[in-house]
Amino acid sequence: MQNKTLAVVDFDNTLFDWVHVWYSCFNAMMQEVELITGLSVEDLADEIRPVHQEHGTSEYAFLLEALPSLKPFLGEKAASEVFSKAIRAFRSTRKKELRLYPTVADTLLRIKGAGSRIAIYTESQSFYSFYRLKRLGLDGVVDRIYTPPDHEVPEDFIANGGRHYSRNFYHLRHTEHHHTPVGELKPNPHLLSQILTDFDVAKSEAVYIGDSRQKDVAMATDAGVDYAWAAYGEAQDTHKYELLKLVTHWTDDDVQRENEIRSRKVNADIILEKEMSQIFEHYKFAEYQQ
Template identity: 40%
Template structure:
């Protein structure tokens, strides 16, 4: 720490670092799944297996066209489309997502304090573009974060466009980010890829010694930052792997089996990766790394 210059760039993860993505996902997805089981009569374990297959094919756990591609739901809904027959389940998903998605305490004030001190703030997430942009708008971070680096959106069935998945009657101007610049990382490249982090540093004109990276995943965020020479800060408050509900995410996620097993092994051995700095309770603990005081809440 002593031989490093004062950092001028914060690179932050988003999910489970700035907001509790897992809780919002679990509350909304489990509610939808319960409704789907009741409405369709299909057993939950059958739905879980088929949902995971769709998630793996599309490369995301937040696939907007999911119910229309689950074979058991297609059969149960015939001759209607599952999204029509089981609309009540989708309503549960969307309403819970809106009500539960919110910033962790101190995040907004911390980011404002850093920007006021001249620190540039960028974000890097593996989540897809559409739902990342939605969470940025929903939590009021459009313009607070200078640049967003995210995965591109998932693949869609032939002939389907992203706008075909939009519900309601909002104009195109209601989507996307208005102030924050949004760049995509290469498709199929995931954390802990050092190449992506190095490309972000190059894009920002910043040396590794001038940057700080904060994220919740020891296996992905912290390992990547350390390998790249960026000061790593662990958002320990955002770890969710030991929550009982986390098993549902593992059962339906798009992650390869080897990633799930590696994560389980790491959860059993918390000393496998030791972060340089840890934020135990709140995001605003990262301010001490920059020698910046917390701004007053607005």
Template identity: 40%
Template sequence: MAMRQSDKPQVALLVTDLDNTLWDWFETWHVSFSAMLRRLEEMSGIPQPQLEVEIKAVHQRRGTSEYSALLTELPSLQKLHPNGDLLQIYDSAIHVLNSERVRTTRLYPGVRETVEELRQRNVPVVAYTESVAYWSEWRIKKTGLDGLISTLYTAPDHDLPLGLTVNDLRKLPAEEYGLRATDHRHVPKGVFKPDTSILSKIITDRGLSPDQVVYVGDSLMKDVVMAQRTGAYDVHAQYGAAQHRPEYELLRRVSHWTEEDVERERTISAGGDINPNYTLQREFSELLLHFDFREA
């Protein structure tokens, strides 16, 4: 029997993760990062396994796997080019990273249509990600979601090496940076999912109760657990799960995650004890089958 509209939970706010929920972050990361690694090995002669070890150390120190000044802090490159401008010397490797990122960044099927439908219903869409500010903004602009997402919550940008400024990394005109219509707010440093403080603040700031809110994300141990602890409707974006892909091992080898994080993720992805109440198996648009989104 078809579900009647009144049978669905009535909700007034959608809060969503970004990476591997609205777009395939992992696919883009893997294609672009592995292309850079191959070019870096070709240009420097340093074996990729050695580069990976050094990259992981930098990523852990900076707390992100998207560190824009990465090449400036790799000991092997520093030793190979003492006092050299590493960003200039290895510009070709950076170029292939950026060009592949541009080529592969796109929304999952059904995302734009669903967000536009909610906008027509006057239901706001808020994004909350642990990714750093700059790349989250870039992807929202690249995918055309600036303004369709009402508010964006991100981690602050990573620190830079002594003597290097943001302007040293930015090559485009100033107007190319930042969002035009989406309100961008930063999460305090040291706050990570499944900590409920940010999601709870998003809900209370909107004058809503948790049972009026849907939260969707691809991570069981972060997104689903956080939503369940908050009392919001939890939705697992199962289509975005990437941990089972063979290519995911590269991310594990160079990520800023701790070894404990990696092992816990392996356990959960292999069949842990976290059970989402709702699951999107194929598309983001399946949200409309589960919930009655209405203006508060």
């Protein structure tokens, strides 16, 4: 086995179950919204999708303020006041359900302990990725995180005391942050190659770990980088995924692009079937030389 000095990993559904966390939090919030307004998520879906599409994420934190059908319930009050129970349901569920997959923490610490470097490359925006990185205890374990730029924050959010946590919580203390170019998405082998260039690491010294064959494995293959397919995190077509599709931020163009990506047949030779720690059956990690 070759020594690796850099592990580049996907975040969502590779380090934690993003689909489960998203569904649990969103569903808990919308159930409370229905109790307050009598409007179900199905009633509001046609308004939710355009908002998510406008901001490029199905995690838009200011969704309730933006839905036309909810504005009559606000009056002169802020959404954080009228829908406080819904927001608390979201946050309490997130705190309960957000956790790393089994063996992920030990695997990352073992890689780090060998002196190797770790980078996360995700398509989730930085505002949401930073929260998860800190809450999961990975600020400092991960050396760098690469994310797309954030959507804009409503002008009156901070002015009205909208922050739930202290200002410092919204910033990373130890992990470096790099933005990926606007509009650049996986599978983009040039972006992966750029990450290796940033670390000044040869392709032979890096390994990429991700849950999607069509995006992660294909990207690493095209970039000439060794990979491990995190099959344990592959999203399944469950009722959770059905809700996601109902309110998705994907546009028709996004769906077409995704279908084109999925049409490519990708074989994965290195498979982490059960858990992330299986990476050590295929690769060894050594000290990174800057």
